Amino acid sequence: MSAIxxxxxxxxxxxxxxxxIPDNPATQAVGAGIWLTNVCxxxxxxxxxSSYNTIANNNERGAEFAFIVDxxxxxxxxxxxxxxxxxxxxxxxxxxxxxxxxxxxGQIDNDGIAESLLKKADNAEAAVNSGxxxxxxxxxxxxxxxxxxxxxxxxxxxx
Numbered sequence: 001m002s003a004i005x006x007x008x009x010x011x012x013x014x015x016x017x018x019x020x021i022p023d024n025p026a027t028q029a030v031g032a033g034i035w036l037t038n039v040c041x042x043x044x045x046x047x048x049x050s051s052y053n054t055i056a057n058n059n060e061r062g063a064e065f066a067f068i069v070d071x072x073x074x075x076x077x078x079x080x081x082x083x084x085x086x087x088x089x090x091x092x093x094x095x096x097x098x099x100x101x102x103x104x105x106g107q108i109d110n111d112g113i114a115e116s117l118l119k120k121a122d123n124a125e126a127a128v129n130s131g132x133x134x135x136x137x138x139x140x141x142x143x144x145x146x147x148x149x150x151x152x153x154x155x156x157x158x159x
């Protein structure tokens with residue numbers, strides 16, 4: 001279930017939208033405000049995927065996921081000013097990179113905490129890759145809480 005779906009879109013913009021598609025436990029489908037994909041309706045993927053798209057200034061806080069960007073659809077993708085839970089190819093890898101940098105710089109001063117954060121990022125990535133988006137969301141929320149919660153600077157030396 002998606003309010004806005006961009007299938008194999010090139011040079012498209014989804015901007016200044018507000019949607020609210022919450023989780024429906026009666027279905028396996030997720031509620032996505034915006035979905036950028038190159039797969040639909042049980043058919044083979046459209047290759048090479050979406051490119052040169054912009055998703056900006058959208059408020060999908062009422063949706064289960066604000067936006068979902070499926071693998072293969074991130075070429076020249078511009079994201080800015082979006083609110084809500086997001087799922088995107090490579091997101092966990094970027095989080096892990098930042099955790100490792102913070103540990104090297106001493107902003108995370110405890111190996112156990114760094115390993116815990118990295119394990120959560122690994123688990124979230126595995127959940128996304130296996131289609132368990134709700135599990136991934138819960139794991140990422142736990143990771144955020146361990147880093148100090150939303151609205152606080154992550155890696156502020158208290159880790």
